[in-house]
């Protein structure tokens with residue numbers, strides 16, 4: 001009997017210890033992580049069905065090719081969160097009703113949260129266009145930087161961002177021209193990352209291009225608006241396209257007018273982006 005009680009006491013102790021330990025190790029986002037895993041599992045299952053259920057079907061039997069690979073991202077879109085803390089953003093991206101997400105969130109202290117497998121489609125770009133490409137969520141990686149839109153970006157953040165960009169560029173062989181801002185791909189609708197974002201520094205590190213107007217002579221027939229379009233901007237609305245270009249390349253200028261300095265800049269950029 002005594003032995004039984006000792007055994008029972010032991011069991012209770014182990015139970016309490018287990019509860020305490022599991023309480024300590026419970027991840028704040030354990031519940032939404034389970035939702036993430038469940039969704040990834042359902043996509044894996046979908047990939048394994050062939051012919052895939054909602055695909056074009058014919059009466060002929062399925063013949064699977066032996067030559068294929070997985071689709072990969074070819075563009076990186078940088079955002080600022082317009083929120084006041086990383087916690088706020090993590091919460092926004094784990095609430096199903098918001099329907100928004102990004103692959104990475106970079107906090108003010110440089111902490112990087114990876115929230116979505118790079119091969120999966122994030123919901124960060126919205127209605128957007130870059131060059132001839134639309135549905136940029138399908139082809140891009142989204143990076144959100146914790147910043148309220150008016151403050152400077154912290155050196156720790158930029159340093160972490162450069163690390164993430166370096167990894168993405170190597171992993172997916174992303175061309176230097178294909179690192180853009182949300183404002184670049186959604187003129188008139190988005191203005192992030194803000195005018196304080198250090199695009200020139202990024203370009204020096206191989207992410208996006210920058211201009212060099214020293215000794216540049218712009219030919220008389222040069223069409224600045226056409227240059228904007230060739231670089232990638234959606235010029236359907238000229239003023240909006242010019243605004244997005246200025247946010248990225250001439251942040252101190254809040255006008256929506258192309259002047260002589262802009263013509264030089266655009267002529268220089270054209271040589272790099274085309």
Ligand SMILES: [Zn+2]
Pocket residue numbers: 078079080124182190192
């Ligand atoms: Zn954005």
